[in-house]
Amino acid sequence: MDLYQQNILDYYRHPRCNQKITEANYSAEVSNPLCGDRIEIYLQTSGDKIKQAVWQGEGCVLSLAAADMLAEYLQNKSLTAIDTIDKDWIIKTLGVNPSPSRLKCALLPLEALKKSLANN
Amino acid sequence: MKYQLGKTLKEEFPIFIHHRDLVFLDNAASCQKPKVVLEAMDKLYRTSYANVHRGVYSISEAATNMYEESRVGVAKFINAKTEAEVIFTRNATEALNVAAFSVAELLQPGDEVLLTQLEHHASLVPWQMAAKKHQLKLNFIPVNSEGRLELENIDKIITPRTKVLAITAMSNVTGTVTELDVLIPKAKAAGAIVIIDAAQAVQHLPLDVQALGCDLLAFSGHKIFGPSGVGVLWGKLDLLQKLEPFEYGGSMISEVSYATASFAEPPAKFEAGTPPIAEVIGLGAAIKFVQEIGSEAILEYENDLTAYGLEQLKKVPGLRLIGPADQHLRGPVFAFVMEGVHPHDIASILDGVGVAVRAGHHCAMPLHKRFGIPATTRASFTIYNSEEDVGALVAGLNKARQLLVM
Numbered sequence: 001m002d003l004y005q006q007n008i009l010d011y012y013r014h015p016r017c018n019q020k021i022t023e024a025n026y027s028a029e030v031s032n033p034l035c036g037d038r039i040e041i042y043l044q045t046s047g048d049k050i051k052q053a054v055w056q057g058e059g060c061v062l063s064l065a066a067a068d069m070l071a072e073y074l075q076n077k078s079l080t081a082i083d084t085i086d087k088d089w090i091i092k093t094l095g096v097n098p099s100p101s102r103l104k105c106a107l108l109p110l111e112a113l114k115k116s117l118a119n120n
Numbered sequence: 121m122k123y124q125l126g127k128t129l130k131e132e133f134p135i136f137i138h139h140r141d142l143v144f145l146d147n148a149a150s151c152q153k154p155k156v157v158l159e160a161m162d163k164l165y166r167t168s169y170a171n172v173h174r175g176v177y178s179i180s181e182a183a184t185n186m187y188e189e190s191r192v193g194v195a196k197f198i199n200a201k202t203e204a205e206v207i208f209t210r211n212a213t214e215a216l217n218v219a220a221f222s223v224a225e226l227l228q229p230g231d232e233v234l235l236t237q238l239e240h241h242a243s244l245v246p247w248q249m250a251a252k253k254h255q256l257k258l259n260f261i262p263v264n265s266e267g268r269l270e271l272e273n274i275d276k277i278i279t280p281r282t283k284v285l286a287i288t289a290m291s292n293v294t295g296t297v298t299e300l301d302v303l304i305p306k307a308k309a310a311g312a313i314v315i316i317d318a319a320q321a322v323q324h325l326p327l328d329v330q331a332l333g334c335d336l337l338a339f340s341g342h343k344i345f346g347p348s349g350v351g352v353l354w355g356k357l358d359l360l361q362k363l364e365p366f367e368y369g370g371s372m373i374s375e376v377s378y379a380t381a382s383f384a385e386p387p388a389k390f391e392a393g394t395p396p397i398a399e400v401i402g403l404g405a406a407i408k409f410v411q412e413i414g415s416e417a418i419l420e421y422e423n424d425l426t427a428y429g430l431e432q433l434k435k436v437p438g439l440r441l442i443g444p445a446d447q448h449l450r451g452p453v454f455a456f457v458m459e460g461v462h463p464h465d466i467a468s469i470l471d472g473v474g475v476a477v478r479a480g481h482h483c484a485m486p487l488h489k490r491f492g493i494p495a496t497t498r499a500s501f502t503i504y505n506s507e508e509d510v511g512a513l514v515a516g517l518n519k520a521r522q523l524l525v526m
Contacts, residue, residue, distance in 0.1 A: 003468055004523055012524075034480055035464055036494020060462035061524065105464055 003096050008065045015064070017054045017071035028116035029057075030108055037063050037105060041071070041112040048078045055112075060105050062098060067109035069093050074113075082113060122412050125421040126506040132409075133504060134158065143475040143512045148292050148320060148453050148482070148500030150342045153406070157346060160405035161398045172397055173371060173388075187397055190404030191387070197407045198337065199328040200354055207353040207360070207390040208400050212319035213242040215338035215353035216286075218390060219315045220246035222363035223284060223336070226313075229255035231283040234312070236298065237263040237490055238291040241483040243317040247286060261287075261303075263490060267294030267443040267450075274306065282312045289321035293484045293498065294443030295426075295453035297325065304333045313359070319343055323502055324422055324451040326415035335359050341399060346406035350399035353390065360386035367392040418503055425501055426452040429510050436517050438525065442491055452501035455482065458517065460525040463497040469523065470516040475499075477513070 024042035031038040037059035044052040053074035055067040070085070073093070090106055091097055098106055123129055130136035132154045135144075144152060170180035172187045188203075195203040209215040224247075227233075233247055237260050251258050261277060262270045278285070285307035290297050300316070307314050314334040318327055322339040329337055336359070341350040355363070365372055365383055369392035374382040383389045410418070426447040433441055438459035444450045458466060463479035470477050478498045481488045488494060499513050 002472055004465075004472075009523070033485070034495065035462070037462075060464040062464070102464065102468060 003062065003098055003102065005096055007095060008061060011065040011068045012061045015068040017068055017075075018056065018064075019054045020056050021052060021054055026116040026120050028112050028119050030112040030115060032059075032104065032108060035060070035105070037108055039063060039067050039109045039112045041067070041109065041116050043074070043079075043116060045079060048080065050074050050077050050079060050081075055109060059108065062094070062102055062105040063108045066090055066094060066106045067112075070109050070113060079117070082117060085110060085113070123409075125413065125417065125503050127504075127508060129504040132156070136504070139474075141474045143505075143509045145499040145501060145505065145509065145513060146476050146478050147323065147502040147505070148343075148498060149478055150348065151323065151345050151502055152504070153347065153402075154345055154409050156409050157402045157405045161347065161402040164398050164401050169397070171394055183397060186401045186404070187395070190400045190407075193404045193407050194352055194354075197327075197411060198354055199330050201330065202357060204386055205354055205357050205360065207355070207387045208395050209338075209351040209353050209390075210349060210396065211342070211351040212317065212338045212340040213351070215351045216242045216315070216317060217246045218353055218366040219336045219338060219355075220250050220286070221366050223313055223315065224250035224254050224256065225364045226362065227254055227256055227283050230257065230281075232257045232259055232279070232281045233284040233286060234259045234261065234278065234282050234307070235286050236261040236269055236288065238267070238269070238288050238294065238296060238298065238487060239286070239484070240288060240292055240317065240319065241485070242319070243286055243288055244486070247284075263294075263296075263487070265491070266445065267291065267296045267491075269296070269298055269303075271299060271302065274303070278303075278306045278310050278312070280310055282307065282310050284315065285312050286315040286317070288317040288319075289327075290318075290324060290451050290453075291443070291484075291487075292320045292453065292500075293455045293482050293487055293496070295450035295455075295500075296444055297321075297449055297451060300332055300334075308333055320451070320453070325419065329354055341403035341406065344403075344406055344410060346403035347396075347399045349396045350403050352403075355386070357386060360390070365389050365392070369393045371395075413503065421503065422452050422501070423447055425505065425507070425510070426450060428507050429454055429499075429501065432510050432514050433517075436514060436521070438521065439517065442493075442496060452505075453498065454500070455496040455498040457493055457496055458521065461520050463495045465524060466497045466517065466520050469520040470497075470513070473512070473516045473519065475509075475512050475516045 026043035039057035053071040168182040172184040316337040318339040342348040372392040467479035
């Protein structure tokens with residue numbers, strides 16, 4: 001399957017949530033030294049509610065598009081909604097099923113998100 | 121010539137019958153196998169398979185003969201003085217581990233081991249461990265921005281304290297061919313033991329261990345069109361006699377009591393346990409195949425292909441090639457970065473058009489750090505590749521650019 005579907009390229013070219021916020025309650029950075037990918041996730045919350053979710057970083061199309069889709073989904077969700085996000089959610093949202101070696105790229109932002117909760 | 125290099129040669133490799141349009145450019149990681157190799161291994165299993173060096177029955181003797189014929193073949197291929205100098209290992213990594221482990225046992229605390237900044241993890245990490253265990257000092261011949269060794273201060277770097285020079289003959293990242301003709305005589309004059317990592321070179325360059333003047337040399341079978349699971353460690357016989365075995369067990373002993381054991385002479389001393397029998401025989405067939413083509417013919421063909429590859433890749437906008445610009449200083453291994461396109465995306469987009477390349481650090485993380493890049497895409501060519509394959513690569517790269525460079 002062609003990984004470079006229009007929707008993925010659209011999130012890669014025109015990210016909606018690619019910024020940094022200073023007033024984040026939750027944040028984490030993960031990197032993959034094998035390819036140099038690095039994703040930071042920031043959440044600003046009010047009680048259980050995610051008011052803003054953003055990300056920054058460098059990486060391949062899959063990791064960056066997945067980061068942006070993930071952050072976009074999280075806006076105004078409750079923190080508990082994060083528990084329901086897993087590998088399958090990422091694959092479904094991307095709309096492609098990457099090979100095991102590329103799936104690692106796509107899962108990097110989710111790893112950062114889970115780490116941000118653990119960090120807090 | 122029995123074989124014609126380039127596209128025609130693909131007919132000898134069944135994988136290209138199965139995948140007609142495959143453009144395989146990951147030969148620095150592992151090469152495809154010609155049918156003569158598959159047939160030799162298949163024939164062994166069908167007609168003469170038994171453990172070697174054990175049975176007095178006829179098929180065991182037949183298998184042993186085939187196994188030992190491979191050893192003679194390897195010895196001739198690298199111009200060893202005797203086949204007793206050829207040890208079969210699992211791969212080049214194991215051969216380099218044996219070399220580092222066993223040579224380090226001869227060293228004293230404070231002795232210096234000289235490596236280069238080009239070294240692959242297999243030539244580097246065993247020495248890091250040996251240095252820790254024996255309190256050795258590791259020094260490095262630096263690499264310049266073009267991926268060539270900096271030899272201006274070499275006479276200050278190689279000193280009587282240098283007890284080992286462990287060096288690659290060709291980089292698996294930059295394709296750089298190292299100046300063994302300069303470095304080996306200097307290291308030998310200083311009294312050092314010289315270990316050559318020929319894992320990449322074996323596929324591309326003629327190797328003559330006597331002309332090189334080294335003490336140990338390692339390569340894998342799978343990078344010279346043989347099967348995976350077998351490698352070679354060649355060593356000068358008198359050195360092999362002095363070295364400690366790396367593994368202990370059956371086949372490598374002379375006499376064993378419950379309390380103690382004495383060891384067999386090389387090469388058996390370094391081949392504990394049942395060896396990779398079919399793989400050794402497959403490697404023998406692979407080496408025969410390469411000899412029928414001829415190292416000089418390979419060198420000439422690949423030189424032209426390297427020049428063409430360099431010329432074509434230079435035309436791709438935003439592409440930065442790592443490694444020497446002169447084709448005579450390098451082999452057909454091209455690692456590169458492309459502005460605005462991640463190596464993983466390049467590899468995936470190329471895969472989509474049937475071109476197989478590698479993305480990552482190619483087991484050379486410190487070298488990538490030296491060049492200030494986390495990862496590269498690497499396209500590595502060999503004897504069955506042609507200018508047409510360079511064209512497919514370049515077309516794929518342009519597609520990646522169109523898709524992802526904004």
